[in-house]
Amino acid sequence: MQTPVFLDHLPDFETVAGEKPEQYRLTRNKALLDLMLDCSTDWTPRQACPACGRDRLKSRNFSQTLLEFLRCTECNTIYAQRVPDQKVLDQLRLEIIEAQVGDDPGKDREFEFTSLMNWVSLTEARLQRRLDKVVDIRFASQAPRWPEATRRLSHGRSWDFLSLTPENTEFDELCARLAHLSPKAILMPAELDRVADPEALMRAIKQSVASGTVIFVASSCADGLEYEILGADSPSFIPLDRLTVFSINGFQALSARVGLSVLEVSTPGRLDAVILDRYFKGTENANIPFWSGFFQEADKNRLRDLQILLQRSLKSGILRFVLEA
Numbered sequence: 001m002q003t004p005v006f007l008d009h010l011p012d013f014e015t016v017a018g019e020k021p022e023q024y025r026l027t028r029n030k031a032l033l034d035l036m037l038d039c040s041t042d043w044t045p046r047q048a049c050p051a052c053g054r055d056r057l058k059s060r061n062f063s064q065t066l067l068e069f070l071r072c073t074e075c076n077t078i079y080a081q082r083v084p085d086q087k088v089l090d091q092l093r094l095e096i097i098e099a100q101v102g103d104d105p106g107k108d109r110e111f112e113f114t115s116l117m118n119w120v121s122l123t124e125a126r127l128q129r130r131l132d133k134v135v136d137i138r139f140a141s142q143a144p145r146w147p148e149a150t151r152r153l154s155h156g157r158s159w160d161f162l163s164l165t166p167e168n169t170e171f172d173e174l175c176a177r178l179a180h181l182s183p184k185a186i187l188m189p190a191e192l193d194r195v196a197d198p199e200a201l202m203r204a205i206k207q208s209v210a211s212g213t214v215i216f217v218a219s220s221c222a223d224g225l226e227y228e229i230l231g232a233d234s235p236s237f238i239p240l241d242r243l244t245v246f247s248i249n250g251f252q253a254l255s256a257r258v259g260l261s262v263l264e265v266s267t268p269g270r271l272d273a274v275i276l277d278r279y280f281k282g283t284e285n286a287n288i289p290f291w292s293g294f295f296q297e298a299d300k301n302r303l304r305d306l307q308i309l310l311q312r313s314l315k316s317g318i319l320r321f322v323l324e325a
């Protein structure tokens, strides 16, 4: 494994919205509550940590709110104790995407696109391999402007999108399309923390691509300082979007089990310091040793320094892996 550090641009802290909009959080939590109240929902219990595979008896309670979540004592991954069918999850995502149609996709999106593109380009340079055929798994359906941005910014790469197909719970169609497209790179920036069975998705991808295909994965990260300090009170913890919050060790274990080599690990999250700063400055009686005082007195420079430290030490809330099939 190489390059544990990937320093991304830091945001202008005064212009960052920070947390997920409250309306989105409420909508997702209501959807989860409806699922739990609906007697016809099938739930699959998880008997082991979905990352490292250790028996769930090795896990401790993380949160009882809404859905029960556990934290693995072996690898630090946080996971829902039971999950609904993938088909149900996909249908709920399609509904929220449809509800958002017409909304401004958000100014920060452009940055997100550029950041992903930089990631692909830097990896190309490191591997000395041209990744000119990219397949983007299920992200485009959430980001209407992404196809246009890839045309403009991708420097002549071919860029295909595989979007959500809720009829297809076993990832069969995804496998068939991947085999047909035979990409050199796969980009999966927002899937693994919210699918019912991340290992099944990883295996499906591995089986459908040629040896040497490079896979870019991003997900939320349980080793992030936000989860360490605030636990289930983290503003980023929206249970339906975080059925598995991988730790670095946990995701490494999963990759090894599936037979994928890890080429690069990083945590290039940009917002941890801002989110924690808002929490401590806006919450009465937030009395956590060291950190309460740290943030009460924090200015912009201190937040920037902290964010850089978190990225360098793999303690930010977003993880990125580059894998090779």
Ligand SMILES: [Zn+2]
Binding pocket: 049, 050, 051, 052, 053, 054, 072, 073, 074, 075, 076, 077, 250
């Ligand atoms: Zn584990």
